[in-house]
Amino acid sequence: MKNISSKIAGLIVFAIVLLSITACGGDEQKAADFSKTKSVANDPNAGLSQFELENGIGPVKQKLELGPIDPKLVKKGEEIFNTKCIACHKLDERYVGPAQRDVIKRRTPEFIMNTMLNPLEMQEKHPVVKKLLAEYMTQMTNQNLSFDDARAILEYFREIGK
Numbered sequence: 001m002k003n004i005s006s007k008i009a010g011l012i013v014f015a016i017v018l019l020s021i022t023a024c025g026g027d028e029q030k031a032a033d034f035s036k037t038k039s040v041a042n043d044p045n046a047g048l049s050q051f052e053l054e055n056g057i058g059p060v061k062q063k064l065e066l067g068p069i070d071p072k073l074v075k076k077g078e079e080i081f082n083t084k085c086i087a088c089h090k091l092d093e094r095y096v097g098p099a100q101r102d103v104i105k106r107r108t109p110e111f112i113m114n115t116m117l118n119p120l121e122m123q124e125k126h127p128v129v130k131k132l133l134a135e136y137m138t139q140m141t142n143q144n145l146s147f148d149d150a151r152a153i154l155e156y157f158r159e160i161g162k
Contacts, residue, residue: 056114077156104161
């Protein structure tokens with residue numbers, strides 16, 4: 001009986017030693033992983049390409065060729081803006097969101113399009129939009145705009161921002 005108790009005690013000691021060795025190594029690795037994660041989390045540009053930093057994250061992946069302002073698109077864009085955007089955005093004053101008249105002077109056309117078409121991911125990942133979210137304290141809702149709708153609103157912004 002004493003022999004069996006000695007063997008069990010030995011196994012318990014062995015298990016404790018084994019666990020403590022494994023745990024120590026694991027803690028060092030966890031600390032290194034945490035440090036790496038923390039540095040990535042603190043880097044507002046982490047994982048974004050230069051194009052994404054300048055032009056946003058979304059379906060617009062290259063520079064747009066805009067050409068002259070299209071009056072038909074401006075009219076359509078104004079109608080969409082007045083239907084879907086006006087509840088949170090005014091043209092010349094801060095409201096729930098930022099004023100929009102001069103947005104074309106502050107952001108690239110691609111950035112504006114990507115923000116309209118992909119607002120949730122932009123708010124999660126883009127440093128500029130994260131700052132806006134912190135300032136306005138309200139997330140931009142996804143209005144389920146088509147590419148053509150967003151392009152029309154962009155054309156409206158181009159016209160009113162001259």
